[in-house]
Amino acid sequence: MTTFPPELIQLLKKSTRVVALTGAGVSQESGLRTFRDAQAGLWAQYRPEDLATPGAFARDPKLVWDWYASRRESAKGALPNAGHYALVEMEKIFPEFTLITQNVDGLHRMAGSKNILELHGNILNVRCSECGTFAETWGDDLKSVPRCEKCNGLLRPDVVWFEESLPRAQLDAAINATHTCQVFFSIGTSGVVQPAAALAHAARTDGAVVIEINAEPTPLTEKVDFLFHGKSGEILPALVNAISA
């Protein structure tokens, strides 16, 4: 059972503006592979960074479509874990709580979080790569990538690929929340993907207390004010209990 320094609990009890940045580690206990977990089966021969790019989709749209289709099915079959639900509780505890997620699995929304900024999109949504129209349904023949009903363009997952810009409104809101928060949590992220990884450092520069909850050290670890190594699905509920006590 994680124990927390009394000064941290005192600080959190009187904090009003709090930000939590989450990464794939938060969904690991829901059975979803993290981004740097070794891929399995057919996908073991590929690195995610080599598939999650516009170039990969241009070169082999069917390969990329199928990778996302298998990940979409995994995400659909996953349920939020105790870490997701603890973040829902944190949104009720802190007057101004902003959840910034790099995750594309939709589990924070499924758990009941409301004020969510999805920096990298959502794998459950599919849009046209040409006209941007969202598709509710699509054919699923084994040979080709489904096409847009409006313009016949290739459909694609509604996620941000490497070398693609993040959605401006979400990123601006994330930067604003980061600059004004008193406490910044970095949870279940390796802290290497930019510009999301820069947020924790910006919070620290602006004087926020930075707390890392992660299974292993990251480039942020030596700079944080409080560090909890372990599973977010165990540490977050314990933290919420300690704050609520």
Ligand code: BV8
């Ligand atoms: C962009 C969607 C402008 C797709 C993803 C500087 C500035 C700007 C850009 C760059 C820059 N330097 C480099 C770049 C380029 C690039 C980048 O960052 N590259 C990296 C690899 C160096 N960034 C971009 O391209 C971004 N675009 O900036 O646009 C631009 C325009 C033109 C040209 C250049 C730039 C776009 C980045 C978004 C990419 N899309 N996802 C998809 O999912 O398929 S990112 C992807 O990585 C996922 O979203 C994932 O969430 C994210 C980050 O990974 P993590 O979440 O941290 O997951 P990871 O597996 O790494 O770590 C999990 C951690 O959890 C581990 O530490 C593990 O120990 C821990 N853990 C595991 N289990 C648990 C746990 N912790 C707690 N409890 C557990 N149970």
Ligand code: ZN
């Ligand atoms: Zn279209």
